[in-house]
């Protein structure tokens with residue numbers, strides 16, 4: 001059979017490793033052909049693709065980004081989108097589509113599947129917020145990058161007796177902030193799941209400093225929200241796909257900390273550094289496993305499914321159910337870390 005793949009949404013370390021896993025399984029075990037649509041759903045709409053074989057995937061395992069390119073375009077953003085997708089599939093002879101993406105890309109994949117386009121999904125995002133799986137690839141890499149950065153900030157914070165306020169990604173959930181906050185020994189971590197009271201944050205810093213510790217790290221998820229009636233944060237702008245551009249809350253938080261505690265603060269926004277570069281060993285393995293498993297599902301024509309990590313095993317889950325709810329940071333983990341963050 002001929003299988004088409006695409007990568008959609010924000011890029012993520014491990015995308016190329018998934019592509020390599022799909023191609024290897026298709027060619028070596030099934031004798032199936034794979035083509036890659038370019039720039040996410042845009043390439044599927046425009047019938048722009050590249051052939052993929054084992055040779056074309058040489059060197060892809062450790063390479064960040066996606067060789068196929070990616071956008072946030074979806075077929076539902078144009079009137080005749082689904083017809084164009086079906087026309088491309090007919091013209092290219094593609095019998096199954098493997099869609100590698102996050103919440104937005106996979107929601108669209110599920111809708112396409114309902115509209116008669118045979119789809120298998122692969123969950124991607126550094127945010128780790130896809131409900132149907134215990135882990136998305138890219139998350140481990142982002143946490144490691146953020147932790148390395150926090151480790152570096154500790155030494156300069158101590159030298160200057162400052163509070164370093166670090167913004168990490170995580171638009172709806174605080175997985176990266178929580179994990180990097182714990183791993184990096186942060187004093188306070190602010191996540192979207194729990195609206196924060198800036199006064200309580202400052203009191204926590206003051207208590208710590210009065211106990212004789214003079215440098216602190218505050219980790220802020222980009223999607224963190226102040227408790228109602230506390231401080232205001234600027235409204236985010238929206239990109240051409242209606243996607244909110246987050247980032248910058250850290251400036252408000254740092255300014256308030258400095259004003260309320262008198263401690264000198266500095267801001268670091270890690271931004272897209274967290275999405276760039278080579279995946280960790282864990283993400284390389286998970287991406288490869290996902291790729292192989294997705295190709296197996298496509299070859300079995302088990303459409304409307306998504307590969308997922310559950311209890312240490314990669315399984316097939318219902319795509320529609322997997323994207324129905326976001327996966328938030330486990331409340332027990334948030335509770336457990338409070339002992340360090342007071």
Ligand code: F6P
Nearest residue numbers: 010102125126127169170171246
């Ligand atoms: O969804 C993953 C993510 O990394 C978010 O954490 C972040 O808000 C967003 O992508 C940024 O996207 P862009 O690349 O469009 O700036």
